[in-house]
Amino acid sequence: MDEKVLEKHHELVDPPRTLFDRADELGVPIPTSCGRVGQCHECVVEVFKGADSLGDRTDAERFLSGEFRLACQATLRGTKEKVDFAPLWRRPQILGSTATSAPLDLDPAVSTDGESVFRDSVQIGRFRGALLGLAVDLGTTTVAMELVDLGVGEVVAAHTFENPQRFGGSDVMHRISYDAAPAAQGELQKAAVAAINRGLRVMCEGLGCRPADVYEIVVAGNTTMRDLLFGLDVQPIGQRPYKSLTEIDMREGKASTTALMFGARDIGIRANREAQLIGLPVIASHVGGDTMAGLVAIGMVGSDPSGMDLSETVMFIDMGTNTEVVLRHRGVVYPASCPAGPAFEGGEVSFGMRAQEGAIESIRLNADGEAEEFQTIGRGPPSGLCGSGLIDLLAELRRLGLMSEMGVFRNEPKLSALTVVPEWGLSLSRQDVSLLAQAKAANYAGQLIVLQTAGIGPASVDKLYLAGAFANYVNVENAVSIGLLVSVPEGRIRKVGNAALGGARKALLSRRVCAVLDDFAKEVQHIELETTADFFEVFVEGCQFKPMIDQSPEVLSPHEIIDPRIEAQV
DSSP: OOOOOOOSOEEOOSTTOBHHHHHHHHTOOOOOSSSSSSSSOOOEEEEEEOGGGBOOOOGGGTTOOTTEEETTTOBBOSSOOEEEEEESOOOOOOOOOOOOSSOOOOBOSEEEOSSEEEETTEEEEEOOSOOEEEEEEEOSSEEEEEEEETTTTEEEEEEEEEOGGGGGOSSHHHHHHHHHSTTTTTHHHHHHHHHHHHHHHHHHHHHTOOGGGEEEEEEEEOHHHHHHHTTOOOGGGGSTTOOOHHHHHHHTTSOSOSOEEEEHHHHTOOSOTTOEEEEOOOSBTTBOHHHHHHHHHHTSSSSOGGGSOTTSOEEEEEOSSSEEEEEEETTEEEEEEEOOOSGGGTSSOTTBOOSSTTEEEEEEEOTTSSEEEEEETTSSOOOEEOHHHHHHHHHHHHHTTSBOTTSOBSSOTTOSEEEEEGGGTEEEEHHHHHHHHHHHHHHHHHHHHHHHHHTOOGGGOSEEEEESHHHHHSOHHHHHHTTSSOOOOGGGEEEOSSHHHHHHHHHHHBHHHHHHHHHHHHHOOOBOGGGSTTHHHHHHHHTSSSOOOOOOTTTSOGGGSOOOOBOOOO
């Protein structure tokens, strides 16, 4: 069933009708599993307009604030005000997985002899016609899932949706802070579990099978998203030294791995009673299991030597709310996490929005700075600009000389906003440019510092893998021109889609892949950007809208090369 979003203004009628009642009238599905009594907390909606026309928050809504309400609890006052609202369960343009490396030898932990189901040669149940596994990419902004036939290794169903945890904040640091509040503890875990259960149910209904046919679940997520799902305290991740409890335990010798393995039912996921829920190990700090899965997908780890030329210098960038950068040069792996924030995903930018229907995904301007042509997702009228459209817009303003490297509108330096799509009232403000510059600078600093740590420049990168939906749809030439992406020749760049989901699937299908991940994590040299010498100077430079200069040792003198503090690895 298509997920609908309430886009029109609706006049209120007599109380005590709720937003859920109004959604029913409009045929808009909102998830619930408690009979609309405020217990499951699945029916969270975002109120865009008219919040003052709703009744006071109930006790069941104490975990919510701002524009978020429970649809079953938010009552409509008897006024003629209009209210815009939408469920958090939405289906934007979200990328599925893409196979990128050498073929995988099928060796799942769960198998069948036709009568019984075994895990590592131990019988765990009877075979009832289907032997399935579930791969999950639990992202900060989006969730992507695949049902996999463990017998043949094929994907039999897929499902993607926005992460409904958005009521806890748009980035990991806000969610960590949210989870610390007594009234909110456990709510983000509850939201993630409910979302996975709903997605699993949707896929199983489409296939004609049951969630009980799922015997193994592998989750790839950044450190915070993973630990929230498993119910761990995430406060240590939000404060120095920014480490998961699992990483702390491993460093102190209390554990041999940062991976997590629980019974799926113990977490609340309605799979087979014997199903295991596996959270892939973190690499270090905020560089989590989603990055590990991405490296599995491209063959940097967990692959036969034939999967990747080990003599090549390879860079992996997973762009999103948190951008992860991993470089392998001369056998050494350098990972870093860049807190880019949600600016390129619609966060706080005036006409920014996620990649969903109505978003301008590409745009070209005329000499006056107005849209000459543009393309929206769904090919309908524009509602705003998603990340790829914003990058095109910035690059076009620079190409035409309408904006300086410093982000100042050249023709009218004091202009507060530049109208770019006049017929639809879409504009770009100076504040928008500032927010985008900071998000871009975080990406710039992470990429440049990783390169400089290895003592090389962009020209030395033989292959650059771009992962994630944002990176998949971005115009590479434009991204390079404004310094969002490292200046690697475009012929060396490969877009690999949702590599985290692809890697989670490979881990689901291969015990050998899972076995080598911990050793790999212990060998890398994690770069903590915030403690790097000259980080601030690099960040400020990255705020400028210009290409990254090749600052390799052949160009720089030795004292100009940044020498960051590299953490010792256990």
